[in-house]
Amino acid sequence: MFVDRYDRLLWAVFILLLIAIATTTAYSLQGSAYVTQHNDRNLARKMIERARLDYLADLYAPVTAALESGDYSHALLALGEVQRSFPDEAYGQVLKGVILSKMGAIDAALESLAAGIKRDGNYIDRNGSLSYRETVAALVVNQLPLYAARVANDAGDTIALTSKRHLHYLQSRLAGGCE
Amino acid sequence: MSLLRYLLIAGLLVVISLPLSGCEQAGERQKMKIGYMNCNSEAETRARFLPLTAYLSHYTGIDFEAVPVDTHEFAERYAQGEFALTHSNSLLYVQLKFDHELQLLAAEKRGNFGSRSAGTIIARKGSGIEKLTDLKGKRMVFGPMMAPTGYLAQYDLMLRSGIDPERDLAYYAIPSGSFKHEKLVYGVYFGAFDVAAAPLLDLEVMTREGKITADDFVILGQSPLVPYCTFGAAAKLVPAVVEKVRRALLELTPETTVDIAGERVKVLKSAWIDGFEALRDADYDVVRDMARRVNMPPYQEY
Numbered sequence: 001m002f003v004d005r006y007d008r009l010l011w012a013v014f015i016l017l018l019i020a021i022a023t024t025t026a027y028s029l030q031g032s033a034y035v036t037q038h039n040d041r042n043l044a045r046k047m048i049e050r051a052r053l054d055y056l057a058d059l060y061a062p063v064t065a066a067l068e069s070g071d072y073s074h075a076l077l078a079l080g081e082v083q084r085s086f087p088d089e090a091y092g093q094v095l096k097g098v099i100l101s102k103m104g105a106i107d108a109a110l111e112s113l114a115a116g117i118k119r120d121g122n123y124i125d126r127n128g129s130l131s132y133r134e135t136v137a138a139l140v141v142n143q144l145p146l147y148a149a150r151v152a153n154d155a156g157d158t159i160a161l162t163s164k165r166h167l168h169y170l171q172s173r174l175a176g177g178c179e
Numbered sequence: 180m181s182l183l184r185y186l187l188i189a190g191l192l193v194v195i196s197l198p199l200s201g202c203e204q205a206g207e208r209q210k211m212k213i214g215y216m217n218c219n220s221e222a223e224t225r226a227r228f229l230p231l232t233a234y235l236s237h238y239t240g241i242d243f244e245a246v247p248v249d250t251h252e253f254a255e256r257y258a259q260g261e262f263a264l265t266h267s268n269s270l271l272y273v274q275l276k277f278d279h280e281l282q283l284l285a286a287e288k289r290g291n292f293g294s295r296s297a298g299t300i301i302a303r304k305g306s307g308i309e310k311l312t313d314l315k316g317k318r319m320v321f322g323p324m325m326a327p328t329g330y331l332a333q334y335d336l337m338l339r340s341g342i343d344p345e346r347d348l349a350y351y352a353i354p355s356g357s358f359k360h361e362k363l364v365y366g367v368y369f370g371a372f373d374v375a376a377a378p379l380l381d382l383e384v385m386t387r388e389g390k391i392t393a394d395d396f397v398i399l400g401q402s403p404l405v406p407y408c409t410f411g412a413a414a415k416l417v418p419a420v421v422e423k424v425r426r427a428l429l430e431l432t433p434e435t436t437v438d439i440a441g442e443r444v445k446v447l448k449s450a451w452i453d454g455f456e457a458l459r460d461a462d463y464d465v466v467r468d469m470a471r472r473v474n475m476p477p478y479q480e481y
Contacts, residue, residue, distance in 0.1 A: 062393065062394075066393075071398070073299060073379065073398040073401050074393055074398055076291055076379075076383070077382060077383065077386045077393035078393040078394075080291075080383055080386040080387045080393070081386055081387075081392060081393055083387070084386075084387050084389065096291065100291060100292070103292075103401075103404075104403075104404065105291070105292045105293070105295060105404055107293060108291060108292050108293040108295075111293070156457075157457075157459070158429070158456075158457050159456055159457065159458070
């Protein structure tokens with residue numbers, strides 16, 4: 001078997017090749033298990049998120065239907081029914097802010113929107129299925145100059161000061177980044 | 180008697196007089212009455228506002244006394260000087276401001292709209308009454324006459340929509356006794372009336388409490404938002420006291436407590452209030468405009 005140095009060299013190369021193949025196979029098996037496991041977790045997370053969004057859409061369907069048809073008073077009452085069971089839920093707070101803004105109650109709307117977005121920023125996410133980004137952005141653009149002017153005219157106007165603070169908060173969340 | 184004995188007696192007299200002088204100081208605490216407009220009953224008003232009154236006494240160092248007052252007696256009893264601070268609806272504030280230069284302290288926050296609320300006109304769902312023009316010839320129930328969002332706002336809304344409640348309705352009524360706003364909602368629900376002038380806040384509260392559902396009624400129209408209940412102070416009160424009471428109200432949080440008869444209670448929760456806000460007098464112009472159009476106090480003309 002080991003007639004000369006050349007034979008020994010051949011055997012050494014052969015063994016090294018075997019070790020390399022075994023190692024690569026082991027790593028490959030381990031990697032695919034990791035990928036499978038990771039994919040499973042990703043899938044589970046996505047399924048939970050999808051289920052959560054579907055549930056919220058279903059839960060608030062009477063509210064959003066009334067909101068879309070312009071029946072704001074009815075939307076607010078329907079929201080009150082949901083909030084009886086889930087008083088501080090973030091999507092409900094955002095919806096309340098949107099309805100109140102449509103009804104012209106801007107101070108109360110801003111308070112509710114800021115509270116809702118603080119709990120869950122996804123409701124002003126560009127790609128969120130339950131996002132009210134455009135409504136909130138329009139509110140910030142339209143109202144900020146008005147509140148800034150009010151505060152400039154009367155520094156003791158505490159209501160305007162509070163609303164301006166909420167507007168700046170929403171503005172910063174719309175811009176993205178850390179809170 | 181030796182000098183030492185004189186000194187001892189003098190010392191004793193000083194020691195005895197110290198607590199007595201303290202009592203005298205306590206006796207000098209300013210006393211003041213707050214007139215609280217009754218919603219349903221005197222007992223309910225006292226229960227609601229006793230903790231708030233105790234809080235204000237504690238915060239300001241003034242001994243406040245709560246006086247429950249019926250709405251229709253409020254202006255008259257204020258004019259007689261029975262109380263220096265007022266807690267009333269926004270229409271009474273406007274009236275007392277007009278007649279007696281009442282000072283605005285703070286507005287109460289309650290419900291979805293904070294320190295504001297609105298009046299609605301409702302009909303039972305499925306009754307065929309869908310819009311304001313359908314009101315003609317119908318039986319309507321209003322809230323109490325001095326209620327901004329139970330009477331004034333709806334009456335004004337109807338006038339502005341071309342409906343004269345005095346001529347165009349089959350008839351209208353105002354429920355008697357307490358819980359008028361709830362009674363009129365139930366009046367429509369059970370078919371005693373076709374339509375009702377319901378404050379949006381009451382619909383909101385009744386829905387939240389599960390007494391009605393959002394789908395029970397159709398909202399035919401809603402008034403503009405008007406300021407909700409308001410704290411006022413007599414014009415003669417010194418500015419320092421006014422400012423102290425205002426600050427006390429604005430600094431209230433849902434966590435603020437007082438001890439009442441050995442029990443620690445939350446001031447705002449007890450009073451059914453979410454907080455207070457510093458509205459400006461100009462914010463009440465919407466009520467003034469309504470009162471002018473509806474020919475109600477303080478602009479009533481005969």
